[in-house]
Amino acid sequence: MRSTNLANIYRLGVKELWSLWRDPMMLVLIVYVFTASVYTAATSMPETLHNAPIAIVDEDVSALSQRITSAFYPPQFTLPAMINYRDVDPGMDAGQYTFALVIPPNFQRDVLAGRSPAVQLNVDATRMSQAFTGSSYVQQIFVGEVNEFVKRYRGTEALPVELALRARFNPSLDRAWFGSVVEIINNITLLSIILTGAALIREREHGTIEHLLVMPVTPTQIMLSKVWSMALIVLVAAFLSLNLMVRGALGVPIDGSLALFFTGAALSLFATTSMGIFLATLARNMPQFGMLLMLAIIPLQMLSGGTTPRESMPEIVQNIMLIAPTTHFVELGQAILYRGAGLEVVWQQFLALALIGTVLFFLSLARFRKTIGQMA
Incomplete structure (x- = not known):
C-alpha cells in the first residue's frame, strides 16, 4: 500500500513536470528570474553610486x-565637467549633473592661512539614490x-587613536556580492509560490482536476506531487x-556549504509551495x-531581512515575521x-522551517x- 502511494505521488509529479514543459511562458519566467533578474539585481542596486555626473x-x-x-x-563618478x-x-x-561643486577664489590661500572658506555643493535631489549616497561620497x-x-x-x-577598518566576508564592499545572493533567495520563494499555484489553477481551468478526482488517488498524494515536482x-x-x-x-565567491544551503532551501520550499497551493484554492483564476x-x-520579501535588516524594523513586525x-x-x-x-549555527532556522512547513x-x-x- 505504501509503495502504491509513493508510486502515485511520483507519477503525478512527473505529470506536473510535463505540464510545465508545455507551458512556454512559465519556462521563460524561470529562466529570466534566475539569470537576467539575478544579474540586474547584482549590478544595478539602487544605493550603488555608479557614474554619477558631476560638474x-x-x-x-x-x-x-x-x-x-x-x-x-569613474566608476563612482563620471569625469568632472x-x-x-x-x-x-x-x-x-x-x-546634466547630479552634483555641482563650486570652489571659490583664493580657496587654497584661505585654507593654508587657517581660515574656513565656504565651498558650495549643489545636489539634484530628484535623483534620490545618487543624491543621498553621493553627497557623503563628495x-x-x-x-x-x-x-x-x-x-x-x-x-x-x-590623533592618539587610529581606527583600523577590516571588512569581513566582503573585503572590497562589492554590492554585487550582496545583491546577487539575496536575489536568488528571494526568487526561490517567489517562483515556488507561482509554480505550485499556477499548476493547480491550470488544472482547474483545463478541467483535468476532475479527471484526478475519479482516479484512485487522494488529495494528499495530489498535493505532495505538486510540492516535490515544483x-x-x-x-x-x-x-x-x-x-x-x-x-x-x-x-562572487561562495565559501559556505552548498549542500547545507540547498537542504535549507528544500525545507523552505516545503513551506512556500504549500503556501502557493493555499493561495490557489482561494483564487478562481490566474488574475x-x-x-x-x-x-x-x-x-515576505520586504520584511524577512533580505532587503532591510530586521533589527531596524519595529519590534512587533520582527515578532510577527517569525x-x-x-x-x-x-x-x-x-x-x-x-x-x-x-549546521551548529543554523540548526534553529532549520527546525523553524520544518515546523512552519x-x-x-x-x-x-x-x-x-x-x-x-465542492467540485466533486
Missing part, C-alpha cells in the same frame, strides 16, 4: 583645487584631499544560477491568484553563503480537500 566650478585654479578635481573619477558658475543652474535644470573625498594637502604645508598632531524545478534552477551566474558571470500573490510576496518561512530562510542563507556557517502543509491540505470536495 566643478574652479574659481581658484590652484594646486589644491586641481587636486580635488582629480579625486573624482569643468564649467563656469553661470552654467550651474542651467545644467542642473537640464538634468564630502569624504573633499575633506580627505584638503587634509592631505594641508599636512604637506603645516604639520598636524596625529520544488525540484526551483532547486535545480537555483543551483545552476548560483554556479553559473553568481560564481561564473559575476565572480485573482496574481493579486493574492502580490499581497503575500511583498511583505511565523514567515522566508525570515528563517534568509537568515540561514546569509549565514551559510556569506559567512560559511555550519508542516503547519502550512496541513492547513493547505485541509483547504485543498474542501475545494475539491
